[in-house]
Amino acid sequence: MSDVREVRVAGIDCGTNSIRLMVATVGERGMRVEVPRIMRVVRLGQDVDKTHRFADDALERTYRAIDEFADVLREHPVDALRFVATSATRDAQNREEFEDEVEKRLGVRPDVIPGTEEARLSFLGATSVLHTQFGDQLPPAPYTVIDLGGGSTEMVIGGDGTDVSVDQVAAAFSMNIGSVRMSERHLLSDPPTRNEIDQAVADINEHIDEAFEKVPAWRTGTLIGVSGTVTTMTGIALGLREYDRDAVDGAVIGFADACSTCEKVLTMTRAERREYPVIHPGRIDVIGGGALVWNCVLNRIGDAVRDHTRRVLNSYVTSEHGLLDGIVLDLGRRTLAAR
Incomplete structure (x- = not known):
């Protein structure tokens, strides 16, 4: 019996233009991808620079992708899930509506991270x-x-x-x-x-x-x-x-x-x-x-x-x-x- 410690986790990167999902096993020997990256272009940040609000059609596109991700996660149960939202969500005044809906559909609340945390995680991913x-x-x-x-x-x-x-x-x-x-x-x-x-x-x-x-x-x-x-x-x-x-x-x-x-x-x-x-x-x-x-x-x-x-x-x-x-x-x- 193997005594290697590992967990299966999933991450969602919800950006201004696209949203992505990946499921992987992470252990002491590194990371092994279980479900290859799934990417959908949803343009969540449509007009946010101008209006400072999510557009209704942008939210609907994003929710459709999230529902698709929820189906994948039901087929591939994980020990932990993190939903990270970045620039568009940081800027949107109606982000609470979005956060509530994501929590309802996925069971986790979006983690709206600051740019410095986004940079740290990007660096970790690229150098790993x-x-x-x-x-x-x-x-x-x-x-x-x-x-x-x-x-x-x-x-x-x-x-x-x-x-x-x-x-x-x-x-x-x-x-x-x-x-x-x-x-x-x-x-x-x-x-x-x-x-x-x-x-x-x-x-x-x-x-x-x-x-x-x-x-x-x-x-x-x-x-x-x-x-x-x-x-x-x-x-x-x-x-x-x-x-x-x-x-x-x-x-x-x-x-x-x-x-x-x-x-x-x-x-x-x-x-x-x-x-x-x-x-x-x-x-x-x-x-x-x-x-x-x-x-x-x-x-x-x-x-x-x-x-x-x-x-x-x-x-x-x-x-x-x-x-x-x-x-x-x-x-x-x-x-x-x-x-």
């Missing part, structure tokens, strides 16, 4: 698989993880391995910029005008300036990008005919290729984006805003590293493992510790 992705040839620390969501973008840097362990957060900041927020706030034309793009860039750079006051991004040894925007940009940069999770996860993309891809996607019409199967249909109208944020972040971090250290940082690592993995791994570890 580096040995799987790279083996013993780990990329250089410190690791900076960028989680580019629909409503917010988290920037978090870990330790250098000397003063602070490489898998521990040294500094983090959450910026109120993302694919949905920038698209709804600035990129209103199809395709966006140069004036709209310039206004969005100014907005994004103000937030990056604020983040740099808290996060020493110039220390970055390896940049890791997570979220649907980043993985989509990577898929396009790789020339994939359709989205391939295995090809994208762990892919190293040069800044030059990434920025040209971002510029191309940003200036496409929505009809042109529909010709790219790599782009999820639910991202067609907001991926331009995400591409612009990613382009700005890459350029600003690359410049910061060069200006402060004279080193050249000209590529990033793509990760399919971010906030959701962090939610599940953290919940599993805490559940085990409580037993």
